[in-house]
Amino acid sequence: MELTEEIKEYIDRSVLCWLATVSAENIPNVSPKEIFNHHGTDKIIVANIASPQTVKNIKQNPNVCVSFIDILVQKGFQVKGKARIIGKKNSSFIEMEKILTKMTGGNFPFATITEITMEQVKPIIAPKYMLYPETTEKDQIASAKKLYGI
Template identity: 50%
Template sequence: MLTKEIKDSIDESVLCWLATVDEEGTPNCSPKEIFTYFGDSHILIANIASPNSVSNIKSNAAVCVSFVHVLKQKGFKVKGKATYVSKEDGGYKAQFDLLESIAGEAFPVKGIILVDISSAQPIIAPGYFLLPDVDEASQIEGAKRTYGI
């Protein structure tokens, strides 16, 4: 499910956005700074400060994760079922080690939001389709101008 292109996009993205739904059906979308892929069908997201996301996942496992390279303005949206794994749960040492190596000492990993992916779709900024002669290089240059980089 996770192609090389999707994995590369995860590696170059700074944040992902995790969308969950609570017991009443109210959506919640929150940024997650520490995330990566695990194998070909899972995304790992560190629970650093995510009480709403964790609570929502415990009552409704359906989630959507999106990530976009801020300059290329391309990325992916993946959907799946999430489970929450605490440090006390056995069998997840490799996953914790991977997230902790990304987080370093600055971000204490309290647990893992483990997303079992069922589908993936590209996210591409409308400028690629609507503006003439837009390619990745020109999109990056335009984003740099917009952000003052």
């Protein structure tokens, strides 16, 4: 499964992503992540800034789900795949670190990165688009701005 230009665009437009993990005891955990990006042809990378439970869960069970949306358009993607924790000793760390550090401006140090290899992707679309098919993205943006007081 490869990252399409549309998926990359939504990653770039999204302020947060939500990373779901599961412990060895099958207890779910969902955590917001602010520093994330795409990498290579099929990977999403996330800086582990304050993520002890996420890291622990991935080490026990690599199955994850990450979701992200453009909050104004209210569209995005859900990605399921396998995750692994990349430490500073990994040869890929430096390249990934550069991408993520550019986003943080160096203000949020991180010692590890979660690398997610995509296996399944499905779009996330606000129900309004389906319930009211005449809804345009422009309409949805105006509605969201009004709702959020922007």
